[in-house]
Amino acid sequence: MTNDRTRFTDQEFQAIAALLGYTFRNRDLLKSALTHGSGSKGNTTTTYERLEFLGDRVLGLVIAEELYVRNPRKAEGALAQNFSLLVRAEACAEAARDLGISEHIRVGLKEKAQGMTNQTVILGDVMESILGAIYLDGGLEPARSLIMRLWEERLSSGTLLVKDAKSFLQEWALALGKAIPDYRIVSREGPDHSPSFTIAVTVEGFAEAIASAPSKRHGEQLAAEAFLRREKIRK
Template sequence: MNSFTPARLDEISQTLGYRFDNEALLTEALTHGSTQKHAGDYQRLEFLGDRVLGLVIAEHLYRSHPKDGEGHLTHVLSSLVRSEACADAGDTIGLSGLVIIGPGERAKGMHLNRTLLGDAMEALVAAIYLDGGLEAARAFVLRCWDAQLKAPRAAVKDPKTFLQEWALARALPIPSYRIVSRAGPEHEPVFVVAVEVKDRPAAEGTARSKRAAEMDAAQQFLKREGIRS
């Protein structure tokens, strides 16, 4: 089912730089499981989009860095397809304003969650691939990842590992994580997890899995404390 008016669809098409023939794919790619308005959400598309994205980025790196070895290319590829990089690419099209999400979750700011945005961006890549083929998906990826491709970042440690090593380097206890809440249906849970480090306020993260929520909590702590952006 298409949830967009013709005017809204025109606006989204201009933002994406691509117009869908099958508008249902666009709706599915942008729909989070918290809304009950649609039968499907972006999880299946996210699965496919991860593979399409990896192929497009890997091919681009192979062609544009002919002197780089396999090891270096692998590290750069990892940094460009991880969730944070996908969320950054989503920022280039204002993805947080496009996702279809439950009103309660939007009021809580879940549409700004970096893990959610990264997942939705992968789903969009898959939707464009299914609708328009590999060339259309490649054009979309190379446009949205343009800045990151021009200045690729080296693969970095995940937020939990980084925070733990930061704490241990300062003779602080290992950060502790606790589940604050678990909501949503069994097949689409939403976890809120808090991380605590001695003598510092807790930071919370939200995601569809406990592990991802812990990662988000660690990232929020690192950002708030000015340890890592």
């Protein structure tokens, strides 16, 4: 008999409902929202990818509306900058950590042993997928309620809006009259459901910096961060 790693007990559903402050009517939506591709083998449970796509838009709508209402004097450019910082993968991952959802994410046994459920890119994706699932199950208001609970402090405190490494590096390079940093894929390893990208970033006149991550986007952020730290540009 195949061990179904996506199975949730009633006790776990109740624990997740307590974390979310929301009880799903359609439990399959919640299961999908918490299931990575590596954890769905051998059963018919869908993964979180489609829900992540939807949840990203739900989060974007709520955050954009809040920024618009709270900042009547801010220009579009300033609103857009704050928006990008609030909805980026790192912010979503921080919200997922605050929520404490990582132990409920379904991944393969090997991936779990490697600590995948604590990786920023996975946590960020799952946070968005949960928002998408809540939206489909109960509408915008319960999704908005969770977003406001997890993002309120970030919305209220501008000091928490730290510019992402890639944007910071680009602005730094342009301020010195250099070309936009160049990113390239050094290698891609692992299966489709659990890839590892090694990314290098180059700035004119400097040695390249290299980092690895489960996605190209996150790898670029880590490579930029490695460059900034190595050159002591930003801690």
